[in-house]
Amino acid sequence: MERTFNWVIVGAGGIAGEMASAFTAMGRCPYGVAGRTREKAQALAQRCGAERLYESPQQAFADPEVDIVYLATPHNTHAELIEQALAAGKHVLCEKAITLNSGELEHCAKLAEQKGLVLAEAMTIxxxxxxxxxxxxxxxxxxxxxxxxxxxxxxxxxxxxxxxxxxxxxxxxxxxxxxxxxxxxxxxxxxxxxxxxxxxxxxxxxxxxxxxxxxxxxxxxxxxxxxxxxxxxxxxxxxxxxxxxxxxxxxxxxxxxxxxxxxxxxxxxxxxxxxxxxxLEYEVAAMEQAVRTGDASAMQLGWSRDxxxxxxxxxxxxxxxxxxxxx
Missing domain, CATH: 3.30.360.10 (Dihydrodipicolinate Reductase; domain 2)
Structure with missing residues (x-):
């Protein structure tokens, strides 16, 4: 049986709620939720049956049980949070636009490569x-x-x-x-x-x-x-x-x-x-396959960079x- 992974959703806005619903449709629950405001994060965690509610994204990144981080926060927070998650050894699927600019993305991509981790943009296309x-x-x-x-x-x-x-x-x-x-x-x-x-x-x-x-x-x-x-x-x-x-x-x-x-x-x-x-179910499946096999070509980070x-x-x-x- 193929291994499933522990995901944490970082963010509690509209697209984060859609991702939580995607897990529900797959008969699963995200492992945890972390948001900028505890009230919204708690509501999302309760709705999707998440096991953990974190006080901050950094607390989620420090949890050894977390495998994959899904980032659904404002664009200008992406690069810093990606870097922190990768440094903690987590694979990252980040909402579009993945960073603000190409300099930020190249820095994050290089760090993911050095760490042997999957970094990808959540681009449904x-x-x-x-x-x-x-x-x-x-x-x-x-x-x-x-x-x-x-x-x-x-x-x-x-x-x-x-x-x-x-x-x-x-x-x-x-x-x-x-x-x-x-x-x-x-x-x-x-x-x-x-x-x-x-x-x-x-x-x-x-x-x-x-x-x-x-x-x-x-x-x-x-x-x-x-x-x-x-x-x-x-x-x-x-x-x-x-x-x-x-x-x-x-x-x-x-x-x-x-x-x-x-x-x-x-x-x-x-x-x-x-x-x-x-x-979003297709995104989750593709990300898990990339992490499972080590082949992240289907995540198309090269196109995201272009x-x-x-x-x-x-x-x-x-x-x-x-x-x-x-x-």
Whole structure:
């Protein structure tokens, strides 16, 4: 029987609650919960049946019974908490964006390598069965070369500069919150990392990025366009244009259905794989397999690094720097 692992959830917000529900759906309980406020952490621990409630993330990292840490805290806390968890010998699955910038990620990745630990970003796109099937079929040349990718992601957020979406103290902005999904999806379908990136951006009054359009091109001359906004609702829609067909994916971060449109005949074929509601279960299973086997290739940290490099370059160009950040 395959070994299961003791997970601790660090954070008690919305996505932490979703991860707790994923464990419940798998017939399991996380081993422990640690949050910034005891009340929220206690409520989450009680809801998901966690065995341990920790007073701080550091107390959880010091527990020898903990195998894997799932970080679901604000972006600007990730790098420090990742480093502390790795130093304590824990494997880490961290919510997107995994760090603020490429310097932080490279430091953490190097530490994980030195320690022989798995560090990964909790990016659903890497693990959804539909995405995996499409990448395999594209790699086999079924629809010809990918030529152009179009990606949208837009949300309409209250124009409250104190909330996490617009607050620089909480590393707010569209790029790290929703743009990371679009760029990750683009990277997963491109043959190589883009080496040319141009953009236009609109900044919020706080100085964080509110809305942007990005054009990327790689050495193979494949291109991708990304539009994102925190002030305009847009469909989470991907269109992947190939030589012999184009692929439409709605709600691409957790998609279970894609439409293949034949370029010559217009005939539409639907492909379905996986279940949207099990997105975080797929992440847990992939992470545990990586820890179990020592092969973390499926966790796609290389793609996460590519995306983080792009986002770091963009924020430098936009002049979006967070308090205390070395960018």
């Amino acid at each position: 890497w693990h959804m069965p539909l995405h995996q099937m499409l990448r395999q079929r594209l790699a086999a040349g079924e629809w010809g070369k990918v030529q152009l990718i179009q990606l949208n992601f837009g949300s309409f957020k209250d124009y409250d500069m104190t909330n996490r979406f617009f607050n620089p103290e909480l590393a707010g902005g569209a790029l790290l919150d929703i743009g990371v999904y679009a760029l990750s999806c683009a990277r997963s379908f491109l043959t190589s990392v883009p080496d040319q990136v141009i953009s236009r951006v609109k900044l919020a009054p706080t100085g964080v990025d509110e809305q942007a359009a990005i054009l990327l091109q790689n050495p193979e001359n494949q291109m991708a366009t990304v539009t994102m906004s925190l002030r305009s609702k847009l469909p989470k829609r991907a269109v992947i244009g190939c030589e012999r067909a184009y692929i439409e994916i709605d709600d691409y971060p957790r998609a279970q259905l894609a439409r293949i449109v034949d370029a010559a005949t217009g005939a539409v074929t639907e492909i379905q794989a996986g279940e949207t509601g099990r997105a 995306v983080m490099n792009i986002m770091t370059v963009l924020r430098r160009e936009w002049g979006v720097r967070y308090p205390g950040e070395e960018l």
